[in-house]
Amino acid sequence: MLVVSRRVGESVVIGDDITISVLEVRGDVIRIGIDAPRSVAVHRSELLEQLAQSNKEAASPSADAVDSLLTAFRDRDA
Numbered sequence: 704m705l706v707v708s709r710r711v712g713e714s715v716v717i718g719d720d721i722t723i724s725v726l727e728v729r730g731d732v733i734r735i736g737i738d739a740p741r742s743v744a745v746h747r748s749e750l751l752e753q754l755a756q757s758n759k760e761a762a763s764p765s766a767d768a769v770d771s772l773l774t775a776f777r778d779r780d781a
Contacts, residue, residue: 707715714724720740727734737745 709715709725711725711728714722716722721743722738724736724738725733726736739745
């Protein structure tokens with residue numbers, strides 16, 4: 704990991720077409736601006752983690768849901 708220090712108004716350039724600029728520093732909060740082509744996905748990491756957790760929960764049915772499906776299939780065959 705590259706670690707750099709920047710002040711308000713300073714930037715970091717990644718590749719030929721991505722620029723990350725420090726817009727404001729207020730206490731322990733830093734506002735940054737990201738200028739990147741539309742083809743580059745830019746996401747906040749906590750949202751990606753939340754989406755991954757949500758997908759995991761949706762893909763793993765609860766035991767109650769599995770039991771009720773099994774009961775429905777058994778009742779249908781009887």
